[in-house]
Amino acid sequence: MTTIYNRSQAIYWLAIAPIVAIVIFVIAPVFNIFVSSLQFESLNLLRTEAIRNVVWFTTWQSLVSTAFTLVIALPLAFVTANFKFKAQRLTTSLISLPFILPSIVVGVAFLQILPNNFHRTAFALILAHTYFNFGFTSRLITARWLQIHPHLDDAARTLGASPFKLFITLTMPLLSKAITNAALIVFTLCFTSYGVVRVLGGPSRSTLETEIYFRAMQLGDVSGAMLLSALQIVIIVSLFFVTTRASRNKFKQSTKPTISRQKSLQTRKQKVIAATIISIATLFAIVPVLAIAFKSINTNSRFTTTAWRTVFTSPEITQSITKTLIYAVIAMSLATLLGLLSACSVAYSNNNFHFISGLTTLPIVISAVSLGLGIIITFDTQPFDWRGAQFMLPLAHALVALPLAMRVILPVLQAIPDSLRQASSVLGASPRQTWLNIDFKIIRRAAISAAAISATVSIGEFGASSFLARRGAETLPIMISRLLSRPGDSLQSQAFALATLLAIFSLIVIFVIDSFANTKSARDSHA
């Protein structure tokens, strides 16, 4: 893209901070993992049955979870894309709730609602993965469905197509790319799932991610962990290429048709079907969360506020709550800042800087667990012994959040027509004034969303934290997993209380900043 900022040298400076951060704290650790794991003769590990079992289990549970997710998401997308009904916005937000919950909270929730004999089974994992993914899958498909012009359907119907034939010959082909795309994302998320598996899977239900943790942190087999981590990175990178390849030749970004295809429910049959699907989905989305809250005030089938009182009085736990919040603020600022810088350097430069876009994707591609492992084995010698440094955890959180933050800001920045800036510049504004008055004003909301997303990522981050969190500075997810691993009903209840707290934190962050962005936009549109 060519912008009026092209000639400015400042662009080069913008790119430096994100590049330095990623090279030092992502690329160097990953490089270290690959080099060290290739040096060990433990490559033999790849041939052992145990590892093959883990890879196989990881793969098939992801496939089944993806299938389950689609089974629930498709009917839901059908209803939300084709009908108008009461409380549509509310139900849509409720159904999106699972996806913003920290993964450990999802795990804890299913620990509570599933009977004991389902714990540590593949079924528990698959159900939790379905829960986590169905809402956003449905939203992705709905978004595409809404783009199909209703007149297309009308034309087909006029030509005599039955509703079934219409669906098979018209809707499905148009939706298929959106569905494949969503399925690939869900598969990748289930394949790299960590928090849910740590809580719900047992020794026999281990995925690659949890096996990396298990080998490094419990067995003391760091070289084995590194090897698995390298294997995991190779698999995800390949998956990622498939995903981007699939989405590249995607439908052109057609705008929404001017006529909405959402009709109000008319026949009794329509009403019954829609009501059933919507209520099942909504219940599925909220019951697990309510179950956690319920368990936190119910120990040994008696109602008690003991767990909550302990949560707010135990110095260990209150310290953990403050740490979590402090880290979230630092990670949020860092991720937003780095996200802004890298988005700007990509948007304003000619193609020289497009590699930054790929660079900032890295933290997602290599997975938080590998990132944590890489950092702890890389920065372990003076003067770079940063294993105990306070900045390490929020920095890791920021890096995990960076890909998301950057991707929220970049499209908005790219969509700004350069003519706006040219006009400003012709009227005598300096580039700096132009940036503040045009670009910054337009991306402000995106930046706020990026900040919100980064904060929730940090609050719920578990993968990198389980390697980097130090004694006395544990974040809430670490605290929850430690409480769960100790026997005793009162400790379990405390874990449930903390999980409730964590869910509430995530909701507040999203809600407050979301509504802030909304009121701003409402006022903007009135101006």
Add this chain to the structure above:
Amino acid sequence: MNLTKTKKATKLFAIIFAASLLAGACSNNQSTDSDDTSGQTETPTDDSTTESKTSEKVTLTLLAYDSFTPSPNIFDDFTAQTGINVEISLGGDAGELVTKAGLTSGNPEADVLWGVDNTLLSRATSKNIFTPYATKNLADLDESARKLVPNNEATPVDTGDVCINYDVNWFKQRNLAPPLTLRALTSSNYANLLVVPSPVSSSPGLAFMLATIAEFGQDGWDEYWKSLKQNGTLIVSDWTTAYYTEFSGSSGKGDRPIVVSYGSSPPAEMIFANPRPATAPTAVAALTCFRQVEFAGILRGTKHEREAQLLIDYLTDIKFQEDLPLTLFVYPANTKANLPEDFVKYSLRPESPLQLDPDLISNNLLFWLDEFTNIVLR
């Protein structure tokens, strides 16, 4: 109008930014002593009565496994004598502790580590976790235990045995002979009766697995576990679940009358029972015991090495050692420590427990655990 909005937004960002910088600054200030904050609140006020050897008050962090439960005020004497506070930090199972200590070797999370046992010792020393120290009580410590640490990398603090325990009444009621050997456990008489904590995540579980290797050899132990699995053995993640939830002989409501536990579990059942039963409700199969020696060590990289040495002296001294039998249910490593009468009366000290060479353990442990996982868990 536009201007005011831009201002507002800029202000918001400025506030967020300033807040984050502030938070960063605060957390940096804490970084040196954040670990101590909870300890400082309970600082005793008796330092005026004793000569404090250090100008500033030092708080040592003692890292230990979850079941480390000495008498609550046991460190008060130490604080009174030295002016040093001790904060106990529990960090999961012994295996997890050693692994994490290995990853943080040289930049430790605490000053002293309690609870490395002979099955994990080689892992700890190969990762160079500890700074060697010869305690002034060294001569009084159990000689065979001392031999495991010839260079004083760590200091032996207690010994114990991991053995098959059974519910005496359960077998009496059914007129069935309890299992006395490891081999007996594969008999169909004892089908679905045994519960074992996993060797992967629990140290008594690991000791039990090593006992089977000591008994059946490196060629025979996997066959043994296959038969155990076929005979309906239940594997659970930790000792507490095995003993208190699944085992029928203890306070739990479990329905399995055979469990892997300690040689000192029967005295625990007697001493804490109220009213005390006429005969012990549980007993130990002496031929199934594996000797465990536990060590404490100074973590390399601690900022308080001198103080940590004093703590090691205290941990191996008579007062602390005599506290161990009735709190941790282990035998003191200090041979001058007196044992409580009840403890001696009800506990069983096998004369020739099963043992494995620590070097053999260190060379094969990962391989064995992989093998075990394959046979039993998957």
